[in-house]
Amino acid sequence: DQQVKQNSPSLSVQEGRISILNCDYTNSMFDYFLWYKKYPAEGPTFLISISSIKDKNEDGRFTVFLNKSAKHLSLHIVPSQPGDSAVYFCAASVVGANFGNEKLTFGTGTRLTIIP
Amino acid sequence: KAGVTQTPRYLIKTRGQQVTLSCSPISGHRSVSWYQQTPGQGLQFLFEYFSETQRNKGNFPGRFSGRQFSNSRSEMNVSTLELGDSALYLCASSLAPASGGGGEQFFGPGTRLTVL
Numbered sequence: 419d420q421q422v423k424q425n426s427p428s429l430s431v432q433e434g435r436i437s438i439l440n441c442d443y444t445n446s447m448f449d450y451f452l453w454y455k456k457y458p459a460e461g462p463t464f465l466i467s468i469s470s471i472k473d474k475n476e477d478g479r480f481t482v483f484l485n486k487s488a489k490h491l492s493l494h495i496v497p498s499q500p501g502d503s504a505v506y507f508c509a510a511s512v513v514g515a516n517f518g519n520e521k522l523t524f525g526t527g528t529r530l531t532i533i534p
Numbered sequence: 535k536a537g538v539t540q541t542p543r544y545l546i547k548t549r550g551q552q553v554t555l556s557c558s559p560i561s562g563h564r565s566v567s568w569y570q571q572t573p574g575q576g577l578q579f580l581f582e583y584f585s586e587t588q589r590n591k592g593n594f595p596g597r598f599s600g601r602q603f604s605n606s607r608s609e610m611n612v613s614t615l616e617l618g619d620s621a622l623y624l625c626a627s628s629l630a631p632a633s634g635g636g637g638e639q640f641f642g643p644g645t646r647l648t649v650l
Contacts, residue, residue: 524641 421445422510424525432533437495439528441508444489448510453482453493456505456527465506466493498532505529536561538627538642546648552613555645559606559627563640565589566608568600571622571644580623583608612647620649 423442431437439453449470468475468482468491475482481494495502509524539558547553559566568580579592583602600610606627612619626641 526640 421448422508422525424506424508424528426528427526428529428531430531430533431498433500434497437493437498437502437530437532439493439495439506439508439530441491441493441525442489443491443510445510446489450511451482451484451491452509452511453480454507454509454524456507495530500532500534503530503532538625538640540623540625540642540645542645543643544646544648546650547615548650549615549617551615552611553615553647554609554611555623555625555647557608557610557625557627557642559608559625560640563627563629564606565628566602566606567626567628568608568610569624569626570594571624580610615649617649620647622646 421444426440429437429439450467452467453465455465466475466477466480466482468484470484470486473484479495479497482491484491491508493506505527507524507527538560541556545553557566565582565584567582570578570580580594580598581591581600582589583600586602586604597613598610600608602608608625622644624641624644628640
C-alpha cells in the first residue's frame with residue numbers, strides 16, 4: 419500500500435515556465451514532508467521541506483505548498499531551468515521526539531524534463 | 535507484489551563493532567541502492583549494485599561496503615562503527631540501474647542504526 423503517491427511518472431515543461439509537481443499521501447499521521455531531487459548517476463539530494471504547521475515554504479525558485487485537508491502537497495519551480503531536469507521524490511514522515519525522521523516514506527518519483 | 539524489505543528494522547551497536555544490514559528488492563528488480571538518512575542531511579547515496587556489480591559509489595569511507603547476491607538481495611556492512619554512523623539506512627530497488635537514469639526507485643522502510 420503506497421502511502422505517498424506521485425501519480426505523474428513524468429512531466430515536461432518549457433524553460434521559463436512554472437513546473438508543478440504533485441504528491442498525495444494517505445496517512446494522516448504524517449507531519450513532515452520533504453522533496454528530493456535526483457540526477458542520473460547521483461543519489462537523491464534534499465531540496466526543500468515543510469512541517470505540517472505550515473502551508474507554504476519558499477526557498478528561491480522552489481516553493482512547497484501543503485494542503486492538509488486534501489492530504490496533498492506540491493512543489494512549484496519558477497522559472498524552470500534546464501538544470502532542473504531530474505527525478506523528484508516527495509517523502510513524508512512522522513517526526514519523533516528526537517527528530518529522527520521515523521517512518522520516512524517516499525513516493526516513487528516524477529521525472530521532470532525542462533525543454534529549452 | 536511484495537515491496538522492498540530491510541532487516542533488521544532497528545539495531546543498536548557500540549563503537550568499534552561492525553554491522554551487516556540486509557535488503558531484499560522487489561521481485562524482478564536487479565538494481566539495489568543504499569542511502570544514509572540523517573537529520574538535516576537528507577538522503578546521502580552510499581552505493582548501487584546491479585547484477586552483482588557495484589555501479590556507483592558515494593563519498594563514504596571504506597568502512598562502508600556492500601555486495602549483491604545472485605538473487606539480487608544485497609547486504610551492506612559497516613565496520614569499526616563510529617557515533618556518527620547512527621542513521622536511518624535506506625535501500626531502494628529498481629528494474630534498471632538507477633544511476634543510469636532508468637526506472638523508478640522503490641524504497642524500503644529502512645534500518646535504524648544507533649551507535650552508542
